[in-house]
Amino acid sequence: MKTLKLEDHLCFTIYALSRQITCVYRPALDALDLTYPQYLVLVLLWEQDGRSVKELGQRLYLDSGTLTPLLKRLEEKQLLHRQRDQQDERVVNVHLTTAGKALQEKAPTITNALMEKMDLPIDQIIALREQLATLLQSLEA
Template identity: 50%
Template sequence: MEEAESLKLSNQICFPIYSLSKEVVNQYRPFLDQLDLTYPQYLVMLVLWESDGVTVGNIGDKLALDTGTLTPLLKRLEAKEMIHRKRSAEDERIVLISLSEKGKNMKDLACKIPNQMKQKFDLTDEEILSLKQIIYKILNSKTSK
């Protein structure tokens, strides 16, 4: 491919991925609005619904977010009374995050979202699996180089 051709937007791998990411978040919005959650807050809640009572560092590792990004997000979830933040008694540098009753009770409503999203995108289970495999292959390639 000649150099000028390689710089065309239509030849970039990044642009369709970027556009897809924005579109997916936009499609989640109506469902998350019902829960009074932003998309990043939803991701934190997913981590907590899977494993309640984890550290900020654990959440950051799972979501690939640093504490500077997570701290304000967690403070907003705490202000909404969805989580509790508590410093570890053994090491005050460690902050433990756990679900409040309100946060626990949201799980039942949130359980409907994955299927609603699947219907919105009209994808088969096989297509979803294939897409996820490609995405994880790209994400994992950064660590293997």
Template identity: 45%
Template sequence: MTSDADIALDKAVEVLRLDRQLCFALYSAANRVTRLYRPLLDALGLTYPQYLAMLVLWEHSPRTVGEMGQALDLESSTLTPLLKRLEGAGLIARSRDPDDERRVIISLTDAGDAMRDQALGVAEQFFCRLDTPMPELVDLRERLKRLAV
């Protein structure tokens, strides 16, 4: 015989199973991808979030900290220290906007700009190591973007 409490427990056991959680699949896949990028980016001396920040700048430079935060969906409390490290590495320059002293303008240095070619190699190596057909990757990417939160 089965009590109501047992049924509720069974439901909890089913619903909360790790392999049924979208959140864990996402968390785990993001960690795995970061780990996969690490050895590729070591050659450039970049961390994974730093690489993403450089992608933003390669797309369009200069940009303000705020614009980069919007593009990457990150707070200034994350971005400011990261950008200071990129500045320390000589890849970007930080300067106040003369037209609005609140803003800080981030621009690529020559060294930062020159790194773009190597980045192309990183992107290609990543694709190779994933060993998944491009259409599948594009589909996954678009589904992730649709996950409006």
């Protein structure tokens, strides 16, 4: 049986790519005083404010032990607030504050940093994202 080299592992390439992308994002995120996971929470809330903690966790593939402290830090930064649902107190909804909504105007600098660094046409980037999304979905089943 042939032993696979590190570079033969798809998971390593994806892991290394993820780390590199985060490094490219870091200066723009640092300027906004955000971590990458905090930014992703805000992206979901900019898409639709008032999501439940459970939904955020599902969409971001984060368990509550990781998500709860992350939300707490964003709340301390006064970018969002958590509130129990009035119909079902077991559900906690997350809402953007005015400051959290205003931060959306500065968010394009984050993705622009990556687009400038990548040397790929937009159609290839879209195709790659779609392939990776398909792979992710196949692994969820």
